[in-house]
Amino acid sequence: MSSLLGDRRAYAALGAAAVAIATLPTIYLALKATFKSKRVEGQYTSREFVLAAGAVPFQFDAFGTPKRVLLAHHAPLGAWLLSKGRKDEGEDLATAATREVFEETGYPCRLHPVPNLPTCAPLPAELVGTDPQPHSTRIALNSTEPFMITLRPIAFGMLKLKLIFWYIGAVDVPYDEASASSEMGGVQPGTHQIAEGFDEVRLFDIEEAIEKLAFDGDRDLVRTAVSILTAKP
Ligand SMILES: *[C@@H]1O[C@H](CO)[C@@H](O)[C@H](O)[C@H]1NC(C)=O
Numbered sequence: 001m002s003s004l005l006g007d008r009r010a011y012a013a014l015g016a017a018a019v020a021i022a023t024l025p026t027i028y029l030a031l032k033a034t035f036k037s038k039r040v041e042g043q044y045t046s047r048e049f050v051l052a053a054g055a056v057p058f059q060f061d062a063f064g065t066p067k068r069v070l071l072a073h074h075a076p077l078g079a080w081l082l083s084k085g086r087k088d089e090g091e092d093l094a095t096a097a098t099r100e101v102f103e104e105t106g107y108p109c110r111l112h113p114v115p116n117l118p119t120c121a122p123l124p125a126e127l128v129g130t131d132p133q134p135h136s137t138r139i140a141l142n143s144t145e146p147f148m149i150t151l152r153p154i155a156f157g158m159l160k161l162k163l164i165f166w167y168i169g170a171v172d173v174p175y176d177e178a179s180a181s182s183e184m185g186g187v188q189p190g191t192h193q194i195a196e197g198f199d200e201v202r203l204f205d206i207e208e209a210i211e212k213l214a215f216d217g218d219r220d221l222v223r224t225a226v227s228i229l230t231a232k233p
Contacts, residue, residue: 050154050162053097053146054084055169056225057109059203062175064115066229069209069222070171072104072193073200079214080202082221084164094144097167105201106193112170113142116233121145139233144168147228148221168225173203 059068071080083104087096094111101109119140122133150164193199204212206226213219 044161048160050086050160051093052084052086052162052164053093053100053167054082054164055097055101055109055111055167056082056221057101057105057107057169057171058112058225058229059171059173059175060112061177066206066226067175067177068203068205070101070105070107070109070201070203071209071212072198073202074197075199076197077214080209080212081214082218084166093146093165094167097165098169101169101171104193104196104198107171107173107201109169109171111144112168113144114140114147114168114228115142116140116231117143117145117147117228119143119145148224150217166221166225168229171203 057070058066059070061067072083073079074081081104083101085096085100085103087093091099098109098111101107117140118137120135120137121140122128144167146165146167148166150162150166152162152164154160154162193201206222210219210222213222
């Protein structure tokens with residue numbers, strides 16, 4: 001009797017071990033996929049990469065707290081989007097980012113100096129001399145460096161790679177706490193709004209903007225920008 005019980009226990013243990021071993025490849029593949037999706041290797045010629053830039057255009061209150069985000073509604077996609085686009089030949093990425101906001105929303109946008117921005121960019125030699133600087137991430141003060149990038153294969157898989165550099169922007173529209181999410185004026189002259197299919201522009205409170213945005217990537221950009229802007233030094 002007791003030996004039968006012992007056998008059963010042994011079988012149960014064997015079964016559990018078999019299940020654990022059978023699961024290992026799945027766990028391994030899942031972990032590998034996680035790392036792989038974050039890793040890009042290789043070299044791309046100028047035929048094979050596209051440089052783009054965009055901004056999260058915030059409306060700040062008088063104390064510099066981010067309050068609202070300016071979004072443009074793209075009629076053909078039926079979606080609220082952050083503004084971004086390819087940089088022009090000879091244009092720098094930061095200029096492209098704010099130009100795209102203007103073209104797609106009709107509202108001028110400037111780069112916002114972020115009080116405490118984590119960055120891997122070294123300080124310029126004029127400030128710190130020529131000694132080598134550590135490779136660790138540091139907190140830059142009042143920086144307008146990009147706060148995020150998106151890497152995206154385009155053209156049927158890996159034939160081309162798109163790099164989108166994201167900046168934190170500010171729109172110069174005074175913040176009025178009393179007004180609900182404000183509808184902005186219609187299409188502005190000198191923009192690409194009509195040509196690119198944008199039919200509505202709105203300043204949404206941050207939480208509402210995150211709800212309205214159609215794509216996970218855009219929501220992640222707003223959340224990350226807000227957490228950087230509101231982090232204590
Ligand atoms: C950063 O900007 C704030 C607000 O304008 C200012 O008070 C502060 O002195 C600036 N700090 C640096 C290091 O530029």
